[in-house]
Structure formats: C-alpha cells, structure tokens
Amino acid sequence: MNLKELSRHLGLSQTTVSRALNGYPEVKEATRQRVLAAARTHNYAANNRAKNLATGQAMATGHVIPLSSRHEMMNPIFGDFIAGAGEVYSKNGYEMILSIANDDDEARVYRDLKAKGTVDGIIVHGPKLNDDRIALLNEIGLPFLVHGRASGITAPYSWLDVNNRSAFKRATDFLLDLGHRKIALINGLETMDFAYRRRDGYHRALEERGVRSDPDIMRSDEMTEFFGYRSACEMMMLDVPPTAYLVSSIISAFGVRRAVEGAGLKIGKDVSIVTFDDALSYLRNGEDVPIFTAARSSVRDAGRRSAELLLQLIRTNNTSPLSELLEAELMVGTSTGPVNNG
Amino acid sequence: MNLKELSRHLGLSQTTVSRALNGYPEVKEATRQRVLAAARTHNYAANNRAKNLATGQAMATGHVIPLSSRHEMMNPIFGDFIAGAGEVYSKNGYEMILSIANDDDEARVYRDLKAKGTVDGIIVHGPKLNDDRIALLNEIGLPFLVHGRASGITAPYSWLDVNNRSAFKRATDFLLDLGHRKIALINGLETMDFAYRRRDGYHRALEERGVRSDPDIMRSDEMTEFFGYRSACEMMMLDVPPTAYLVSSIISAFGVRRAVEGAGLKIGKDVSIVTFDDALSYLRNGEDVPIFTAARSSVRDAGRRSAELLLQLIRTNNTSPLSELLEAELMVGTSTGPVNNG
DNA sequence: TGAATTTTCCAAAGCGCTTTGATAATTGCT
DNA sequence: AGCAATTATCAAAGCGCTTTGGAAAATTCA
Numbered sequence: 001m002n003l004k005e006l007s008r009h010l011g012l013s014q015t016t017v018s019r020a021l022n023g024y025p026e027v028k029e030a031t032r033q034r035v036l037a038a039a040r041t042h043n044y045a046a047n048n049r050a051k052n053l054a055t056g057q058a059m060a061t062g063h064v065i066p067l068s069s070r071h072e073m074m075n076p077i078f079g080d081f082i083a084g085a086g087e088v089y090s091k092n093g094y095e096m097i098l099s100i101a102n103d104d105d106e107a108r109v110y111r112d113l114k115a116k117g118t119v120d121g122i123i124v125h126g127p128k129l130n131d132d133r134i135a136l137l138n139e140i141g142l143p144f145l146v147h148g149r150a151s152g153i154t155a156p157y158s159w160l161d162v163n164n165r166s167a168f169k170r171a172t173d174f175l176l177d178l179g180h181r182k183i184a185l186i187n188g189l190e191t192m193d194f195a196y197r198r199r200d201g202y203h204r205a206l207e208e209r210g211v212r213s214d215p216d217i218m219r220s221d222e223m224t225e226f227f228g229y230r231s232a233c234e235m236m237m238l239d240v241p242p243t244a245y246l247v248s249s250i251i252s253a254f255g256v257r258r259a260v261e262g263a264g265l266k267i268g269k270d271v272s273i274v275t276f277d278d279a280l281s282y283l284r285n286g287e288d289v290p291i292f293t294a295a296r297s298s299v300r301d302a303g304r305r306s307a308e309l310l311l312q313l314i315r316t317n318n319t320s321p322l323s324e325l326l327e328a329e330l331m332v333g334t335s336t337g338p339v340n341n342g
Numbered sequence: 343m344n345l346k347e348l349s350r351h352l353g354l355s356q357t358t359v360s361r362a363l364n365g366y367p368e369v370k371e372a373t374r375q376r377v378l379a380a381a382r383t384h385n386y387a388a389n390n391r392a393k394n395l396a397t398g399q400a401m402a403t404g405h406v407i408p409l410s411s412r413h414e415m416m417n418p419i420f421g422d423f424i425a426g427a428g429e430v431y432s433k434n435g436y437e438m439i440l441s442i443a444n445d446d447d448e449a450r451v452y453r454d455l456k457a458k459g460t461v462d463g464i465i466v467h468g469p470k471l472n473d474d475r476i477a478l479l480n481e482i483g484l485p486f487l488v489h490g491r492a493s494g495i496t497a498p499y500s501w502l503d504v505n506n507r508s509a510f511k512r513a514t515d516f517l518l519d520l521g522h523r524k525i526a527l528i529n530g531l532e533t534m535d536f537a538y539r540r541r542d543g544y545h546r547a548l549e550e551r552g553v554r555s556d557p558d559i560m561r562s563d564e565m566t567e568f569f570g571y572r573s574a575c576e577m578m579m580l581d582v583p584p585t586a587y588l589v590s591s592i593i594s595a596f597g598v599r600r601a602v603e604g605a606g607l608k609i610g611k612d613v614s615i616v617t618f619d620d621a622l623s624y625l626r627n628g629e630d631v632p633i634f635t636a637a638r639s640s641v642r643d644a645g646r647r648s649a650e651l652l653l654q655l656i657r658t659n660n661t662s663p664l665s666e667l668l669e670a671e672l673m674v675g676t677s678t679g680p681v682n683n684g
Numbered sequence: 685t686g687a688a689t690t691t692t693c694c695a696a697a698g699c700g701c702t703t704t705g706a707t708a709a710t711t712g713c714t
Numbered sequence: 715a716g717c718a719a720t721t722a723t724c725a726a727a728g729c730g731c732t733t734t735g736g737a738a739a740a741t742t743c744a
Binding site: 003004014015018019022046047049050051052053055 | 732
C-alpha cells in the first residue's frame, strides 16, 4: 500500500492524506481521523526512502565502530552505549546505522556517509590522542559528536565525556588516604584519550602527595580480563609488589581479582582494588554492596545523552559546538581497606 | 554534487554517467574512466535515498534488539555478533540498522520496518521457546533469519544456531567421565531457547548414566557475573555441594570462580568448572592455555555467517528456508579435574 | 444577500536516482 | 560506397513521497 493507493481509496488527494498523516493543521479533524483509521487498517506507513528523498533528511544517525584489524576487539561498553542511544533515537523517529570500519578505511566510511547522504549526523567512538577524525569530520561538514575527547585537538567540536582525570585522581586519593603508596595502574591503551587522562589523574594525585610513580607497576593495554590477570601476576612477583590496584575496567578488575586470589591473598585486606565501572548491564558491580570500590559512570546514560546532543546538533544546524562533562561517582565497596604492609 | 551536476560537468547525460558508475557494459571504457575520475575528484557518490527509491531496494538489514524493560539487559554477545555481521554487510554494500525495542512494542517495530521499507531483511535475536515473532515475520513477509532457534515452532523459517544440546551433553559427559556426580547447572534464562536446549543436553547426559538430576543445583537467570557468584555461594552451603559447575556463559563462570576461590577452594582440584565460551573479544578464555574448560563457539563467526545467509535469502527471494548448525568445540583447560570427594 | 475571509482540499512540480525505449555514431561486410 | 549490425549515448518516465501555489467550499461580516 502506498500513498497513491491509499488516497484513491479514501477519495482524497495525496496532498491531503500526506498532510493528515503528518499532523498539518490545514486538514479537517474529521478527515484526519478518517485517514488515520484507513492508514491503520491498511497498515500503511510512508515509505522511508521516498519521504527522506522528498524532505532531504536521512532521519538516521551513524555510529562508526573502528575495529583495528590487529586487535579485533569490540569495545565491551559498546552494547550498552548503543542501547542508551537507540532508546533516544527511536523516541525521536531516527534510525541508527552502524558501520564497522577497519582503521585503514575509516576515512572513506565517513566520506561516504556524507556523500551518499546516508545519515544526518555521526557519533564518533573511541577518540585517540590527536585524533585526526575530528579534522576530517569538520571538513566534511556533517554534524558529529565525540563520545570522549581528543587531547591535542584545538579545533572546536562537540563532545560528551566522563571526567576521567578527576575520577582517577579521586580514586588514587582514596587509596592514598588508606595509606597505600605502591598503587598499580592497570590502564587501557594509552593511545586512547580516556586512558591518557586517567593516567594523568593518577599521576597528579601521586605528585600532590609526593609519591614517586613507578613504571614497574603501570600497564597499558586492551582491557581484557586476561590483561588484568597477567599484569597482577607479574606485579606480585616484584620485590615490592603493589598494595593496591587501580584498574580502568571492571573486566580487567576481575582479572586482577583472579590473580590476587589465586595467589592466596585476601582482597580488601592484603590488597586493595579500585576500578572504573561503566555500569555494564551484564557486569554489574554487585547488587547492593559493590564488589569493587569503583568510580562509576553509566555508559548507558552516556549513550542516551550523546544521542540527545547529536539530535540537537542536527536540528539547530551550525550553531556553536556542544559539550558535556559527566562526573563519575566513587562508590566504596569491599575491595579496599587500609594498607597492610604485612 | 549530484548526478545532474556531474553529468553536465562532463558533458554527458545522466544515463551515461549513471551507467558508467554502476558498471554497465554499454558505455565506452574511455568514457567510464573519465566519469570515474570526475566522480573521485568531486567526491561524488550516488545519493542513497534516491538510489534506493529508484531501485526499490533498501540495501539495508535490520537488527532488532529486544530490551526487556524489566531486565534492561544488553546481551553481552551482541557486540561481537554485530562486528561479525557488519563486516559482511559492508563488504556487500549493505547498511546495518539497529533498533532497540522494548518487548511490548516489538511487533510494531517489525511491522514498521516492513511498511516503511526501511530494510530488505531482518536478523532476529534472542529467540525464546515458542517465539511468536516467527509467525509475525512470516506473515509480514520480510526475509529474516533467526540467530538461534525457537523450540515449539513448527512453521518453517531460516536460522543459524550452535548445537547447544550436544555442546552441553558433551560437557556434562566430560565431567561425568571425571567422576563428578553432583554437577551444578548455572544456566541462562530458560525461557530462552538456547538455555532450554542446554539444559536438555545436560539432562540427557545425566540420564544416560543414571544420575538423578537435582533441582537444588540448577539455576536459571540472566547471565551476569553476580548471578554466577550468588548461585555458587548458595550451592556451596548445601549439605552435599556440587563438585562441578557447568555454566552457560563465561561471565557467570567468572562469578562462580570468584565464589569458589572466595571459599578457599581450588579450581580444577576441589571443584571443576566448565563453561560455554562465545569467544568474546574482551573476555578471551585465556591466551594460550584456556582458563576454563569450555565448549567454544565464536559468536563473531556466527554473526558473519548469519549475515551471509540473510543476504542470500534477500537475493534469492522466496526460496525455501536456510539453516545452519554450528558445533561447539570442547577445549580442555585448567578448571577441571577428577572429582575430589575430600 | 453578496463580498471578504477562512477553511479545506487539490494538481503538479520536484527530491536524485535508475531504466526503458530511441536515436546517433561506429564498425563490419559485400 | 552503401547498408546492416553493433556500439555509445540520450530524453523522458517513474520510484513514493512532500510541498508550493491555487482553487473550491464553507464561513463570517456588513
């Protein structure tokens, strides 16, 4: 069933039917009801492609997932971010288009998205230091919002980020307050902006207290469970092993936990663990009592909010960039305690 | 830049330019090269909406993610599945459209996808027992492929599934061979087809050996880490606790591990654990030596293969349904050993 | 009651592409 | 050279919608 058929069926012009369906005022209420009823019974809905062609809007947003061919890693936070964003999109009648791009042809993906008019706006995932995608997108001229930020980029752009620096500063302070001085940092890949900022927060906290940072107890890699496990295993072999671990992802934190418990140590007593917690739906940090003391910020909320901001950018075209900084919340669990230099 | 401008610029008709771009034979090679070069320099690509309107194809597939409002759970395997599928789509010039649907309006989402012509085909995620979406989609008449199956549905449909029953039968046999008789089952929600089949495989193995199944050591829920932890904690309090755990997800398996180690027991010695392993990219089951003995089947591969099958369904319309059954591979790790009735 | 509004509806153009049916330019053959 | 066959190009219709610029019908006002 298409508009022509429906309107003929109703004995009305396409114009009137279209207007009735789209809520324009210049159609009699009785007529509108008649049209709506007919549309419902015939299961009619305006063809998307035709509608979008006529209006010049794609009514879709793009999420480009960079998938480095080396790591073949799907960011675990991705699912929840998408869930949050998707909620907002569907509420606003937007489709969400996902593109998987290996990093070598990512630029082409963005260019195509623009040239083909597939989307009205883009969310950029996983920004790196000096990320060149920002310049590219500014040049292309498609509204976009970065989930995270890109240190080193001076050009203006819209972003939504968690305050990673303050979260890690705060977490480190918390451990320092408990008397810890050997605090390991199990961080994400430090080419990624979030990881860079987290390390910075960690450093600043140490510096403020005059604690020297020790490269032997700092690691940076893809945040798998195994990475946490391996890192902790290695560090426990040191002459002076860490008394506390600050971990960038709850997944790796589980790995650290496994290593520590495997070594027969008691968490929260012999060794403390603090982690960043994205509040992933399938990796909840405990139910009532948090498993880990954690700096928590829901990535699902971030997804929701990012989508809202992007839609705003699309609607109010070429205004000045938008940005929003979310603060993580420190939740004290059972994985931390006073230093034990037993 | 659009086709009209480009063709005027080249001094050719739209027809010729369009044909040159789309690889039709009735255009001189020299002309084609000239057109391609111009398209490249002007960064021209055919507008998607217009092209799809003209051809009547959406060149897009839909992935509908059911998100029950109760659980608010994003399936952790989703990211990797999508990564696999997306690879295939982009290779074939298809877009991937994600819709998040709360279960109450899921039917509407499918109907809309068809009525609006947004997609050419759909992948159905998370099939339940007697899943009524299958009848719905058959009625709607949009090509679709189910990732998984729906026991109880007799109507024909296309699917791709792992042999969950044989995987869990095999895993249970493995534990029985090691002498275990108290084998706990930490399963997913048994309204979900995969979990139902897994339990069935487990039961069959027990039955074959004349081991009575014990409801006290069977649990079924969303497969979070905490669920595994809690279940194992509770079971270890039983008069006769399990000597082995068969777990439906590596995430819950980590929870079981945490509980077991928290109780001071040694995994692979005091207690055995076997898990299903979807080979999630951020939750690798160890690097060389598997952490857990596991029935393994890559969900990324499943995503790739599902996409291929769906495209096949779309291209060769209304042929008989396609299906494919993948076998999981049992990988022996360090988490299992002979029963220890200490 | 008739003119001036206002309300309700419509025909037709246009969005940017593909594709059909025809024409113009080449080539091959005798 | 002259005609048929082939190759290369084009004008125009059509995909299903929105929207502009009117026109017809209903209502208001004097």
